[in-house]
Amino acid sequence: NPYTGLVSHLRAAWLSGKTRPMEYRVAQLEALGRFLDEKKQEILEATALDMGKPSFEAYFTEILLCKNELNDTLNNLSHWMKDERVDKNLVTQLDSAFIRKDPYGVVLIIAPWNYPIHLFLVPLIGAIAAGNCVIIKPSETSKNTERLVAEVLSCYLDNDCYAVVTAGAQETTRLLENKFDYIFFTGTSRSPSVGRIVMAAAAKHLTPVTLELGGKNPCYVSDICDVQNVARRVAWGRFFNAGQTCIAPDYVLCSVEMQEKLMPALREAITEFFGSNPRESPDFGRIVGDKQFRRIRALLCSGRVAIGGQTDEKERYIAPTVLADVLPTDPAMQEEIFGPILPIVVVANIDEAIDFINARPQPLAIYAFSCDSKVVNQVLERTSSGGFCGNDTLMHVTLTSLPFGGIGSSGLGMYHGKFTFDTFTHHRGCLHRNMGLETLNALRYPPYGQQKLGLLTATFEIKRKGMCTLL
């Protein structure tokens, strides 16, 4: 296996205990911060080459959000690392009981191409903070970023403990044959099936996993709303990174009247954002590759093109597009779009919208827009999704105190902020008892008798509040 040597090398470094002290972890994290600062220009250029990522977007997601996570982690690391004391029961009153935060060992992070720095770096922050050694496998689809990371990251991080592997699908399969102590996988449109492959490979070694996958994120717009604000927020979320965002609003559900009202509002928002010819706007991206371009273009024959629809294969440009009167059977409703196309599916009312959502696999995110908070709450309470944002799109993932992850086919596990640290940490229950006071243990030893049982029950049992209790 071409990677066994590398994995052993990292495992040896892991066993040496190098990554355990807080000072070491802080130093590596600070080095990551310097990488973001010093290589900002290179990151903006690489992502521009890879998918025409507008520099404002690249700065926001690849630099700013990453630095937020970094600072959050550095500010809190010592607290997160500490043994967590837990409440004790009667029998353990005199003991020391705590949860020890143990690193797993050698972990693997596989990242996708759409936010190519962010989606390996944010998990990496948690993995380093938790004391692990890490192999990073950036996406081969975002070639320029992959090259940048492969060449440059090693100048910042300790090469004994952190390595970047460049690999295509076949080589990644071989990489996955090795034993890792944790695997963190983020995938894109075809993700559920690749997610299954990763988890099946992990199962061979009993390796725990986090899978950040995707789905079709519905966006319900009620009749009672400020249409222009809705249009802006939905358009922003949909067309960010030319639609190549796992939490983008994938399709809109609304009444036929609202569809009517939304159309001019969306048109206005798109013009406001990208001008009359989005192709010339520096703020609108491109599709990452020819294969993906063709896949998305084929979805255009759904419903009718109400806004946009223009494409240019050479540039891999697809205009910000809104499709009206889309049917559930149309191509655009069969797969995660992952492109700058927003289908509108008409529903009669909120119940139909909720039934529509619940008839489909659980998505990564659900959006609901209404001036009536009761309506927003109804959608929240009667559906299931990784995360939820009311009256906006995407924003819930910018708050590091909220967990980010999927459910069902949209994924398992979660991260961001402390949740990333916890993801890469084994929470080890520890009880440190007193060697003395052996008489207290007498109740548990044979030979047994009825009397002993009564006394034992009294000391062990958690009683309901309001009842007589020794606890």
Place this chain on the structure above:
Amino acid sequence: MERMQQVVGRARAAFNSGRCRSLKFRMQQLKALERMVQEKEKEILAALKADLHKSGHNAYSHEILGVLGELALAMDKLPSWAAPQPVKRNLLTMRDEAYVCLEPLGVVLIIGAWNYPFVLVMQPLIGAIAAGNAVVVKPSEISENTAQLLADLLPQYLDQELYPVVTGGVPETTELLKERFDHILYTGNSTVGKIVMAAAAKHLTPVTLELGGKSPCYIDKDCDLAVACRRITWGKYMNCGQTCIAPDYILCDPSIQSKVVENIKATLKEFYGEDVKSSPDYERIVNKRHFKRILSLLDGQKIAHGGEADEASCFIAPTILTDVSPESKVMEEEIFGPVLPIVTVKSVDEAIEFINRREKPLALYVFSHNKKLIKRVISETSSGGVTGNDVIMHFFLSTLPFGGVGNSGMGAYHGEHSFETFSHRRACLIKDLRMEGTNKVRYPPGSQKKVDW
């Protein structure tokens, strides 16, 4: 088998009906479970006796007491566990509502084990119900009396569609695992654990695997040997060694090996009397297959105590082996029987090295007066959990997460950890539809000014 599809399908339809979401409903079910345990105590103890020759005391204290405790805790804490948790906001979200909703996962599968057949089904079941899920229960067929009892009792007390019991062996479990679940909690061995996870992978189902391994027990020279050995004897030979967190083997300095043996022998006499076989407090091996397996581990070993066996009753006497070679068969697999090998090591460094060369165990034990040494052993090793200066006890503190790491498992439960295991943490951000001004910063057209802001 269509039967599995029907059972799981019914549970899913029942879950989708929404009736197990309300806290009131969940409390009702938990209360019913509590009634079941109290009203059917005799039957439960009888089943455990039939399956494992468990004495009333052991059965009650190991299997019923803990369950009653978890039920009381869950009913007490449910409102606070299930409440949305507000989170810290940043500048951009200061005026918004941001919180985490704990939501049920859906239909979960609990696969029990035969060694503590009641508690290992009940404890996860309590957490899964408390978290608002539908639950398919599959008790181990090897502890057949308890499995049958659960199949009879649960439908009498709980909602029959939401919490079905499926009985059967390997073929039935294989069929069951083809269905889609929203979480699977499996207690058993690593080999089957891999099969369960592979089946789960097909549906991207998260899993909690409570597996096993060889839990090492290091006895330092500087410790009260009498106390240490009494505690170890208790933990090792309870349930005839068939405990996932039993101290599997001892590591100690050769100079104290014979004293360790003496102390354990003395404790055994104290616990079980001269004739262990006639003690009502000593259990039996669950079946002939395991009986033969454990007995074969004695081949070529120095038996310092015990070794007697009787196939007809699946009795194996409490046994101690000395000067055991790390390469011998008894040091390869988890013993899961009343055989205690002692492997000598010259120092705590050697002990740590020995432990780290092997798969991560479910539990780790270290006995010493020297607090620093205990801290060192904990820090330089990895295991599911730890008890210092005792064995088993970390299991009984429900505020500690109980689970394995590496080959000994993944995920954890007990107390609130069960509730979290069976819940989805859904991030919720509710913004105002007005206040569009603050959003302008993020909209295109982008500009250097915006970036600087």
